[in-house]
Amino acid sequence: MVPSVSSLQTGWNFTIVDNGNSGSLCSLAYNPVTKNPAILYTDSEGKHLYYRYYDEGWQEPLDTGILATGSISFDFDESGNGHCIGYSVNQTLSRGKIYYSLIKDGRVESTEMIDNNVGVLQSISIKAVQDQTPYISFSNISNKLSLYKREDENWFSFFSSSYGDSSGQFSSLSINPATKMPSIVYSYSLYGINKIKLIYAEFDGEKWSEKSVKNSEGYGFFCSLDLNSSGNPSISYTRSFDKSLYYAFRAGGVWTNQIVDGSRNIDIPGYTSLDFDSSDCPHISYYNTTSHDLMLASKNISDEGSLWKILPLYSEGDSGMCSSLKINPESDLPSVAFVSDNKLMFAEEGFVPKSSFDASPLSPVLGEETHFSISSETEETKYSWDFGDGSVSGEETPSHLYKNPGIYDVSMSAKSRFGESVTEKTGYIIVKPYANFHAGKTTGTGNLTVSFFDDSKGASAWNWSFGDGEWFNTTDEGLKNPVHSYEIPGFYDVTLIASNGSLKTEIIKNGYIVVSSITEKDLNIEAQSPLGDAGNRDTNVMSAKKLNAGDSVSFSLNKGSLSEFSFFTQSDLTEILITIKEEKNLPAGIPDPRVPVYRYETPEVFRADKDQVSSPEYEFKIPKSWMDENDLIPADILCLSYECKTNEWKSFQTVYTCFDGENCIFKAKTYDLTMIALGGKKTCSQNTDKSSDEKPVLEDNSVLEKPADKSGGGEMQSTRNPPGLMNTDLKKMPLPLFLNLAAIFVFLIFGFFSAKRNKKR
Numbered sequence: 001m002v003p004s005v006s007s008l009q010t011g012w013n014f015t016i017v018d019n020g021n022s023g024s025l026c027s028l029a030y031n032p033v034t035k036n037p038a039i040l041y042t043d044s045e046g047k048h049l050y051y052r053y054y055d056e057g058w059q060e061p062l063d064t065g066i067l068a069t070g071s072i073s074f075d076f077d078e079s080g081n082g083h084c085i086g087y088s089v090n091q092t093l094s095r096g097k098i099y100y101s102l103i104k105d106g107r108v109e110s111t112e113m114i115d116n117n118v119g120v121l122q123s124i125s126i127k128a129v130q131d132q133t134p135y136i137s138f139s140n141i142s143n144k145l146s147l148y149k150r151e152d153e154n155w156f157s158f159f160s161s162s163y164g165d166s167s168g169q170f171s172s173l174s175i176n177p178a179t180k181m182p183s184i185v186y187s188y189s190l191y192g193i194n195k196i197k198l199i200y201a202e203f204d205g206e207k208w209s210e211k212s213v214k215n216s217e218g219y220g221f222f223c224s225l226d227l228n229s230s231g232n233p234s235i236s237y238t239r240s241f242d243k244s245l246y247y248a249f250r251a252g253g254v255w256t257n258q259i260v261d262g263s264r265n266i267d268i269p270g271y272t273s274l275d276f277d278s279s280d281c282p283h284i285s286y287y288n289t290t291s292h293d294l295m296l297a298s299k300n301i302s303d304e305g306s307l308w309k310i311l312p313l314y315s316e317g318d319s320g321m322c323s324s325l326k327i328n329p330e331s332d333l334p335s336v337a338f339v340s341d342n343k344l345m346f347a348e349e350g351f352v353p354k355s356s357f358d359a360s361p362l363s364p365v366l367g368e369e370t371h372f373s374i375s376s377e378t379e380e381t382k383y384s385w386d387f388g389d390g391s392v393s394g395e396e397t398p399s400h401l402y403k404n405p406g407i408y409d410v411s412m413s414a415k416s417r418f419g420e421s422v423t424e425k426t427g428y429i430i431v432k433p434y435a436n437f438h439a440g441k442t443t444g445t446g447n448l449t450v451s452f453f454d455d456s457k458g459a460s461a462w463n464w465s466f467g468d469g470e471w472f473n474t475t476d477e478g479l480k481n482p483v484h485s486y487e488i489p490g491f492y493d494v495t496l497i498a499s500n501g502s503l504k505t506e507i508i509k510n511g512y513i514v515v516s517s518i519t520e521k522d523l524n525i526e527a528q529s530p531l532g533d534a535g536n537r538d539t540n541v542m543s544a545k546k547l548n549a550g551d552s553v554s555f556s557l558n559k560g561s562l563s564e565f566s567f568f569t570q571s572d573l574t575e576i577l578i579t580i581k582e583e584k585n586l587p588a589g590i591p592d593p594r595v596p597v598y599r600y601e602t603p604e605v606f607r608a609d610k611d612q613v614s615s616p617e618y619e620f621k622i623p624k625s626w627m628d629e630n631d632l633i634p635a636d637i638l639c640l641s642y643e644c645k646t647n648e649w650k651s652f653q654t655v656y657t658c659f660d661g662e663n664c665i666f667k668a669k670t671y672d673l674t675m676i677a678l679g680g681k682k683t684c685s686q687n688t689d690k691s692s693d694e695k696p697v698l699e700d701n702s703v704l705e706k707p708a709d710k711s712g713g714g715e716m717q718s719t720r721n722p723p724g725l726m727n728t729d730l731k732k733m734p735l736p737l738f739l740n741l742a743a744i745f746v747f748l749i750f751g752f753f754s755a756k757r758n759k760k761r
Helices: 624-629 735-760
Strands: 010-019 022-030 037-043 049-053 072-076 082-090 095-104 107-118 125-128 134-139 145-151 154-160 167-175 182-188 197-203 208-214 219-227 233-239 244-251 254-261 273-276 282-288 293-298 309-314 319-327 334-340 343-351 357-360 370-374 382-386 406-416 419-431 437-439 443-445 448-454 461-465 471-474 483-486 490-500 503-516 539-547 552-556 562-569 573-583 597-606 613-623 637-643 648-659 663-669 676-680
Touching: 010 049, 022 334, 022 343, 037 072, 037 082, 037 334, 037 343, 049 082, 049 095, 082 125, 082 134, 095 134, 107 134, 125 167, 134 167, 134 182, 145 167, 145 182, 154 182, 167 233, 182 219, 182 233, 197 233, 208 219, 208 254, 219 273, 233 273, 233 282, 244 282, 254 293, 273 319, 282 319, 282 334, 293 334, 309 319, 309 334, 309 343, 357 406, 357 419, 370 406, 437 490, 437 503, 443 448, 448 490, 448 503, 503 597, 539 552, 539 562, 562 573, 597 613, 613 624, 613 637, 613 676, 624 663, 637 663
Parallel strands: 022 072, 022 319, 072 125, 167 219, 197 219, 293 319, 443 503
Antiparallel strands: 010 343, 022 037, 037 049, 072 082, 082 095, 095 107, 125 134, 134 145, 145 154, 167 182, 182 197, 197 208, 219 233, 233 244, 244 254, 273 282, 282 293, 293 309, 319 334, 334 343, 357 370, 382 406, 406 419, 437 448, 448 483, 461 471, 461 490, 490 503, 539 573, 552 562, 562 613, 573 597, 597 676, 613 663, 637 648, 637 676, 648 663
16 A cells, blocks of 8 residues: 555556566556556567557557667657667677667657667666657767757757766666756766766756765666656665665755665665655665565655555566556556566556445335445446345345345445455344235224234234224234224224334324214215215215315305315325214314304315315305394404314404305315314404404403415405494494493593592592
8 A cells, every 4th residue: 555645445456468578678658648558678589679558458569670688768758659769789899779769659650770889788768758859868888978869850969977987877867847857867987886876967958967966885776766746856776785775865955865675685686666656755666686576665755754665566486677667647556567587567556446335225124125335436346245135246236125024234345456345234234024004994984893904024023003092912923914993983093013023113094094973874975976965964075086186176065054165185186075064063072162153064084184185265154144143244254273183273264255145155264174163253343444454352352363374375355244234333323322422421521520629638
């Protein structure tokens, strides 16, 4: 794991790019356009230089046309063109030649010889910036470091070491990311291998400057140079004296050298390769000459005092004497090209996929599928699920149906070429029994006997509650279907709890059983039309079928005080039957509304639930004769709705519509389908011009509230007297009554002044 990149777990994947046809040298680079890697490498005979690139797999090798028996180097320019150099040495003459190839669009564009008379080289280096503008470094015929630049298809000398001969046997080029100018590190020695020094040179756009990285001798073998995002240089190299890997970095113009691997197993030969990730953390690949292993060193510079992390990257055979490390531009993790026993290998670090997952629902009932999902997706990932009941799946986001109630552990593994992660959640899925039931019949009259039938699945115990205070429990499957009798009319909620051990599921059917005081014979349902006679002269019967949610349903009535009834449906209804029974007297157990009441109307719903009916509206008639008897005018008429939960009456404003010669016709809307009382209460001052919003006062000085109109039908209209009704306006008051009131007023004034005169005495 490389901590500078991410706190996520990482792993390595190793791929054989060329099996058995590779020499000992290779150079890796990433195409800045495609973000894919490419490798330049020598063949096993050391005669040809090959190029392979990755595009949904490693492509066939391309012969660059370069004869290379010595050092090689490879880089891409900003347009994705490949630049290759190779060194071919003549050991007999101690001389060599340098060749260059340009690769465009996966083919060799050109091949040329740069210099046919150079010294014996251990390393050469190439870096490219703009199109076809590479720099190369090597040691010339005088064993003096030279830097060449290519422009307009011509090569010319751009820099030569001021340290003279015996310089440049080891060299490494880099481009300053801030200035786009070249920098170079190279070795210098006049007195043999143990007297070598490391020199750093950089170009500022006008002139070159050179400085020794470390004044001590014996430093600088197989060096590799890179500059961080701020343009500060760093160098990896080996030292012959103590056989250690070193790292030098410059900060504030001062070079600091530190030991990376002091195991004393880093000796000649052994290339090093250095690159920075986006956080400027260094990564170095190198060779352990004792174990013959490819090694990786990484450091997290954001953690002060952190040590280098040393990892044996590849230990099979003789691996990594020559390696080339580059940071993958997409993952920001290191990749390494290297040779292992004549096999060209590519190692890449990547993120191990997350195995975290979620599921819904976590507590399904038997027969309900559970859907599993992963927290994040990773390309080329294989998933393996274990649902804890013996079932497995290889799908990415599977669904699973558990066959038995229980508590299940679920595990998931996510595997890619970089590794595998496993997550196990204990007791994650809790499968409960499925609970359901039905009844042989759900409606009827008093002394109704109902057979209940269990439709549950996976239950081993049944707990019934019939809504009338009676219950029945059993663990005997032969007794799970009880029979129960209801004696009192009403609406009954039925509950079943289906259990399996500690796992329970409850189902409640509200108002499921309806016991009515009206018999089927009274209703005569089968022969009844919405306007017909129900067999009871005080009961209106209404029925409708195939209603949709939101439908407005209206009935014309011909019995009792009601002439019209309408409502809205809350949900789809297959069928509904409503009865409204009219009574003169208050039913037992219901408090007196404490106002004069003409009639009580009691609605009941069959073959549907009351909650499926909303905003009921009534049109009703009250005889003028009854209103005169109770000294009431239309403005006094109220529609009172009985609230079962609070055991109270609530007033709803009425709208006076007309007078038919005998009756005053009114309309009123209520909230719910409950008992209503049609009556009225004389207000304190019966002024027909008074606002209809004023609240009537009852005998106990409480106020009947005017509720908001929930139906959305707008404001209620004010009520006015019909023709022929008594008006108590003072202007039309009879004369005798007026004289009596005047006399009372004079008497009160006289009494007031008499009392005041007696007090003064």
